[in-house]
Amino acid sequence: xxxxxxxxxxxxxxxxxxxxxxxxxDATCGNGHDTAFLAQLVGENGKVFGFDIQKAAIDNTxxxxxxxxxxxxxELVHAGHEQLKQHIPSKFYGRITGAVFNLGYxxxxxxxxxxxxxxxxxxxxxxxxxxAPEGIIVLVIYHGHEQGAVERDLLLSYVRSLDQxxxxxxxxxxxxxxxxxxxxxxxEKR
Ligand code: SAM
Numbered sequence: 001x002x003x004x005x006x007x008x009x010x011x012x013x014x015x016x017x018x019x020x021x022x023x024x025x026d027a028t029c030g031n032g033h034d035t036a037f038l039a040q041l042v043g044e045n046g047k048v049f050g051f052d053i054q055k056a057a058i059d060n061t062x063x064x065x066x067x068x069x070x071x072x073x074x075e076l077v078h079a080g081h082e083q084l085k086q087h088i089p090s091k092f093y094g095r096i097t098g099a100v101f102n103l104g105y106x107x108x109x110x111x112x113x114x115x116x117x118x119x120x121x122x123x124x125x126x127x128x129x130x131x132a133p134e135g136i137i138v139l140v141i142y143h144g145h146e147q148g149a150v151e152r153d154l155l156l157s158y159v160r161s162l163d164q165x166x167x168x169x170x171x172x173x174x175x176x177x178x179x180x181x182x183x184x185x186x187x188e189k190r
Contacts, residue, residue: 006182009172010100010138011037013186017136018042018098025088025099026050027081027123028115031107032061034100039070041098048074049088051081054113057106081123085130093130103151104142114147117154124158128167128189137187144180159185166190 004012018024020043026035029052038048052058058078065071077087081101088096101123103115120139127137143152159169167190173183 003174006140006172006174006184010140010184013136013138013184014038014098014100015041017134018046021045022097023088023092023095024048025084025096025127027084027099027101028052028103029057029061029076030102030109031057032064034102035061035074035076036064036068036070038098038100039065039068039074042073044073046073047092049084050074050076051079051084051087052076053078053080054106054109056109080119082119082126084123084126088130094132096127096131097135099127099131099135099137101137101139102142103140104145104148111145114145115151116147117151120151120155121158124187128162128187131189133189135189137189139185139187140182141185142182149180155185159187162187 018041022042024038024042026038029035029050035048035050042048050061058076062076065074105111105114124137141152143149162169168188170186
């Protein structure tokens with residue numbers, strides 16, 4: 001057998017948690033790969049909220065969705081995920097079953113614009129309030145760049161401190177690979 005690689009494993013987790021008709025969140029749209037994946041999972045009767053601070057990322061994501069006929073079930077928000085609760089109507093609270101963060105910089109974009117630990121943690125805290133029980137937050141941590149290593153350390157320390165009555169936290173990582181490959185933190189709300 002082959003162990004699941006990091007990005008496929010992130011999708012396996014989301015697939016297990018998100019069903020047709022659900023609400024899901026892509027906290028870092030980038031080029032829209034995960035937004036499109038979540039849009040397929042929720043289907044026509046569900047909804048995905050996608051966030052990004054870069055207009056180019058929102059535009060790229062919209063194009064990807066449109067090419068696949070998935071734009072109807074997605075609301076793209078040109079704002080930071082730290083403003084998550086301001087942009088998600090309260091009627092959806094408790095119905096969000098999955099959220100994904102692909103941290104770091106936009107591939108093919110400006111490498112100086114990266115996710116930051118304080119805003120990432122703020123978004124995770126807001127999500128833990130509004131997620132459905134057994135909903136999942138999947139964070140893919142890229143720690144090969146300098147700020148990525150700082151974000152990794154602060155995030156790990158934050159998730160380790162989460163009360164186990166509130167959430168189960170999993171770390172999924174290949175530990176003998178060179179060049180600091182990405183790894184996953186998955187948080188299941190109890
Ligand atoms: N999942 C994406 C894809 O499929 O292409 C890749 C995401 S990329 C690694 C990280 C993205 O996070 C960038 O597009 C960046 O603009 C965005 N970002 C950085 N800070 C953010 C924030 N506070 N809120 C939302 N998005 C942010």
